[in-house]
Amino acid sequence: MMRRVQLLSALFFLFFAAxxxxxxxxxxxxxxxxxxxxxxxxxxxxxxxFRLLEEPDSGLDSLFHFQQTDSGWVSEKELNWAKLDSVYxxxxxxxxxxxxxxxxxxxxxxxxxxxxxxxxxxxxxxxxYYPDANTVDLVLEASKDVFQxxxxxxxxxxxxxxxxxxxxxxxxxxxxxxxxITSMLIFKSRRNKREQLKKEYDELIIEPLTxxxxxxxxxEIKQITxxxxxxxxxxxxxxxxxxxxxxxxxxxxxxxxxxxxFKDKLKAFYKTAGLMEITRRNLESNRWDLxxxxxxxxxxxxxxxxxxxxxxxxxxxxxHVRSQSGATLLNVSSTVNLDFLRDQKYPLxxxxxxxxxxxxxxxxxxxxxxxxxxxASENPSVRLFGIKLVRMLGRLxxxxxxxxxSEKASDEEKIExxxxxxxxxAHMEVDFINACIQSANPExxxxxxxxxxxxxxxxxxxxxxxxxxxxxxxELKKSLMRSMKLLDSETFDRYTQDQYxxxxxxxxxxxxxxLLTHV
Amino acid sequence: MKKILIIEDDLLISSLVQFRxxxxxxxxxxxxxxxxxxxxxxxxxxxxxxxxxxxxxxxxIEIIHHARKEKPDVxxxxxxxxxxxxxxxxxxFNLGVSDFIPxxxxxxxxxxxxxxxxx
Numbered sequence: 001m002m003r004r005v006q007l008l009s010a011l012f013f014l015f016f017a018a019x020x021x022x023x024x025x026x027x028x029x030x031x032x033x034x035x036x037x038x039x040x041x042x043x044x045x046x047x048x049x050f051r052l053l054e055e056p057d058s059g060l061d062s063l064f065h066f067q068q069t070d071s072g073w074v075s076e077k078e079l080n081w082a083k084l085d086s087v088y089x090x091x092x093x094x095x096x097x098x099x100x101x102x103x104x105x106x107x108x109x110x111x112x113x114x115x116x117x118x119x120x121x122x123x124x125x126x127x128x129y130y131p132d133a134n135t136v137d138l139v140l141e142a143s144k145d146v147f148q149x150x151x152x153x154x155x156x157x158x159x160x161x162x163x164x165x166x167x168x169x170x171x172x173x174x175x176x177x178x179x180x181i182t183s184m185l186i187f188k189s190r191r192n193k194r195e196q197l198k199k200e201y202d203e204l205i206i207e208p209l210t211x212x213x214x215x216x217x218x219x220e221i222k223q224i225t226x227x228x229x230x231x232x233x234x235x236x237x238x239x240x241x242x243x244x245x246x247x248x249x250x251x252x253x254x255x256x257x258x259x260x261x262f263k264d265k266l267k268a269f270y271k272t273a274g275l276m277e278i279t280r281r282n283l284e285s286n287r288w289d290l291x292x293x294x295x296x297x298x299x300x301x302x303x304x305x306x307x308x309x310x311x312x313x314x315x316x317x318x319x320h321v322r323s324q325s326g327a328t329l330l331n332v333s334s335t336v337n338l339d340f341l342r343d344q345k346y347p348l349x350x351x352x353x354x355x356x357x358x359x360x361x362x363x364x365x366x367x368x369x370x371x372x373x374x375x376a377s378e379n380p381s382v383r384l385f386g387i388k389l390v391r392m393l394g395r396l397x398x399x400x401x402x403x404x405x406s407e408k409a410s411d412e413e414k415i416e417x418x419x420x421x422x423x424x425x426a427h428m429e430v431d432f433i434n435a436c437i438q439s440a441n442p443e444x445x446x447x448x449x450x451x452x453x454x455x456x457x458x459x460x461x462x463x464x465x466x467x468x469x470x471x472x473x474x475e476l477k478k479s480l481m482r483s484m485k486l487l488d489s490e491t492f493d494r495y496t497q498d499q500y501x502x503x504x505x506x507x508x509x510x511x512x513x514x515l516l517t518h519v
Numbered sequence: 520m521k522k523i524l525i526i527e528d529d530l531l532i533s534s535l536v537q538f539r540x541x542x543x544x545x546x547x548x549x550x551x552x553x554x555x556x557x558x559x560x561x562x563x564x565x566x567x568x569x570x571x572x573x574x575x576x577x578x579x580i581e582i583i584h585h586a587r588k589e590k591p592d593v594x595x596x597x598x599x600x601x602x603x604x605x606x607x608x609x610x611x612f613n614l615g616v617s618d619f620i621p622x623x624x625x626x627x628x629x630x631x632x633x634x635x636x637x638x
Contacts, residue, residue, distance in 0.1 A: 206531050210538045214626075254531055257600070260625040 030109070034098075036127060037081040044124050045103050046115065047077040048084060050096035060091070077101050194242065201237065201246040208232040209250065213265050221265050224272040241278075248275050252300045270301045283309040288318040295324040299331050307333055314340040323352050330359040335368060342373045347381040356385070357392060364393055372401040384416050391420040399426050406432050414439070415447045422451040430457050437463045446476055453483030461487045468495060474503065481507050521637055522546045522563060526556035526570040526582060527598065532622075536569065536598075539626040540633060553577020557585050565593055567637055569629075572599040572607060580607075583614045594636040596620060598629070 037043060052073045056066055064075040064087070075096075078087065088096065100112045107115065119125030212221065212232060229238060237243045248270075255266045270276060282294025283306060291313060298306050310332075313325035322344075330336055341356070348356075360369060371393075374386025383405065390398045399421075406417050406429075414436055421429045433455055436448030449467070452460040461484065468480045481504075485492040496508040510516050523545050527533040530551065537547045548563060550556045552575040560568065560582070568586055572579035583595055594617040599607065608619050617636045620629055 202530065206534045209531070210534050213535070214538055214542065250531055253529070254535070257529070257532055257622045257624065258626075259623040260627070262625060263623075 033112075034081075034084060038084055040125070040129065041082045042079055043081065043116070044119060046081075046112075047079045047101045048081065049077050049099050049101055049106075050075045050087065050091055051099055052091065052094040052096055054094055056091075056094060060094075063090070074099075197242060198246050201243050202250065204233070204237065204243075205247050205250050209247075209254075209269075212269065213262055216265070218261060218264050218268055221268045222272060224269070226274075229273055244275060244278055247273070248278065248297060251275070252297065255300055267301050271303075271305075276301075276303055276305065279303060280306060280309060283313070288316075288321050291316075291318075292320050292324050295321070295328045299324070299328040302332055304332050304334065311340060315343065315345050317346075319346075319349075322346060323355060326352070327355055327359055330356060330363060333367075336363065338370055338373045341382060341385075342377040342379075344377070344379050344382050347379065348385050353381075353385050353388070357389070360389065361393065371395060372398055375401050375405045380410060380412070383413060387413065387416040387420055391423045394424065396424055396426075399424065399429070403429065403432075411439070411441045411444050414441075414444045418444075418447040418451045422454060425455070427455050430455055430460065434459050434463060437467065442473075442476065446479055449476065449479045449483050453479075453486035456483065456487050461491060465491065465495065477503070478507050478510075482511055485511055520544065520546045521566040522548065523567045523569060523633065524548050524550060524556065524559050524563065524565045526550045526553070526559075526568065526574070526579070528552055528571060528574045532571075532598075535626055536629060539630050543630055543634070545633070553579075553582055556582050560586050560589055565590070567633060568593055568595045569598055569633070570595065572597060572611075580610060580614070583611060583616055587615050591615075594618075596629070596632060596636060598622065598624065 037046075050064075051071065052066070052075075054073075055068075056064075056073055060066070066073040066075055075087070075091075078084075084098075088098070100107045102111065102115050116125055120127070216224075233243075233247075251266050251270055255263055258266065279294050279297040279301075282290045282297065285291055285294070294306075295310060295313065297303065298310055307329065310325050310328050313321050314329065316322045316325065326341065326344075329340055363369070371386055371389050374382050374389070377383050377386070387402065387405070389395070390402060402417055402420065405413065409417060417429075418433065418436060420426075421433065433448050433452050434457075436444050437452060437460065439445050439448065445467075449464065452464060456464070464480050464484050464487070468477070468484065471477075472480065481492065481496060484495065496504055499505055499508070510519070523540055525533045525536050525540075525547055527536070527549070528551055530549075533549045533551070537549055540547050548559060548565075550559050554576040556568075556570060556574075557577060559565070568582070570579045570582050579597060579599065583597070586593060586595055595615070596618045597611045597616050598620045600622040611619055618632050620632065
């Protein structure tokens with residue numbers, strides 16, 4: 001194989017070397033070149049002319065239409081190279097000089113050489129080609145040679161690679177479309193079958209479940225054995241996961257709409273029927289949707305036995321899993337340990353905060369919640385949530401914990417703390433409020449000024465007066481004036497009466513108007 | 520035997536209510552949507568109607584309207600998850616329902632209210 005390649009390479013080299021030599025010999029000898037041009041008769045845009053140093057006689061002039069130039073008399077350009085010899089013969093007595101003309105420019109030997117090389121490359125000049133040769137014969141000869149493709153294929157389509165690829169692409173799209181339609185049909189038929197089965201199972205579940213709830217008391221349901229369950233529901237069906245799934249959905253749906261001992265009976269049956277194992281498997285699944293389903297099941301059916309599994313998901317990277325596991329722990333756990341919330345790595349969204357707040361508001365009277373744990377969280381959103389909870393739940397006992405937090409609080413936390421102090425009436429935090437009035441952050445300053453109106457002291461009033469003198473922006477000015485009024489009406493009058501500033505006059509009127517107290 | 524129509528789209532709830540009322544000796548008929556409910560009010564001769572509010576085709580409020588027009592003396596008990604929505608409760612009572620039981624509910628409590636409504 002290697003030898004064959006080497007041989008081919010050598011042949012190529014020899015061919016191109018010979019071609020190069022042929023051209024060199026053609027351009028090396030001007031006489032030979034002229035003979036070649038004469039043979040060719042015409043070459044694209046290449047003409048010739050003769051230059052005479054003496055003035056030609058009038059007969060020659062009428063033949064060749066000489067033009068006088070600075071360097072002699074130049075004949076008319078001639079494109080037919082076949083006339084070269086005859087023209088030269090006529091002008092021989094004047095010792096004429098042959099000039100090559102490419103387009104309208106006179107070219108030297110090199111220019112001509114480059115031009116002809118270009119024509120050779122493009123196929124417009126073929127050395128050795130004779131235009132007078134019998135072309136009809138050539139065509140006849142060619143027509144005798146029947147076309148044979150380089151490769152013979154059984155299928156004609158394979159001989160044309162463009163057609164082949166177009167066919168492949170069209171087939172690919174057709175097959176893909178067919179596969180998609182087929183898979184959609186299969187998916188739809190499976191789903192319909194599943195829905196049908198669910199309806200059938202539904203009807204099979206309703207009657208035994210209803211009679212169970214009315215005919216057995218809670219203790220009896222707790223004692224139910226596997227054989228009792230088989231008596232109630234068909235054994236083969238009860239082994240099917242879909243049947244159990246429908247039963248879980250039904251029990252959870254009913255549990256939401258029932259009250260009293262019916263709820264307890266449903267929860268007891270959920271456990272004795274072994275449905276808790278399905279919930280456990282859901283919690284151990286790798287799929288987030290199954291985990292969330294499992295968490296909802298734990299939440300709805302109060303499956304406190306699975307709380308350890310629930311805790312594993314409190315720091316899940318999936319938002320839904322994380323939120324639902326937190327809500328489940330708050331709901332189901334008898335002694336809610338807020339460590340899971342303190343150790344949250346991900347920021348709490350507003351939705352999560354609202355959801356947890358709703359649950360905490362509901363459970364905080366019955367369960368001991370160590371909210372101060374949240375102040376120690378490394379997660380700023382959790383700390384902020386902790387501060388908000390103190391305010392929302394009115395937990396005055398946690399104000400001391402907030403004081404510790406305030407020492408290293410961020411600006412955002414400071415604003416939340418100030419709002420909490422304002423709501424809970426924490427007069428003892430006046431130093432913190434005064435420090436915040438001097439904050440470089442305008443938002444903290446504004447929040448502090450607002451709270452200072454209710455909780456401030458003489459120092460606060462002094463700071464407010466100083467700030468007011470600096471002519472701050474409208475919002476801060478309004479808050480300063482309102483707080484000044486709340487702290488000391490006389491000072492308020494002294495600083496706001498007889499003012500030339502239209503803004504202060506209007507703000508004063510606004511603050512003094514009892515109807516606009518909360519506007 | 521008193522005949523009670525149970526108009527409720529949740530089959531499990533209606534079955535549960537039916538089971539409980541049958542125990543007290545009532546004849547019951549389950550209707551799973553508003554259209555079936557209105558048809559049954561016209562064709563059956565119910566002594567009491569228990570209806571949900573949110574249902575397919577026709578709402579419970581439409582059923583109450585119809586029942587008040589066609590059977591003005593038949594007591595109606597509304598059983599709904601919209602119990603916390605004051606507007607729905609007020610509208611139902613304005614239309615003349617006898618009772619309103621919000622979900623979650625206790626079937627035994629419902630049975631007592633049925634007995635009271637039929638007295």
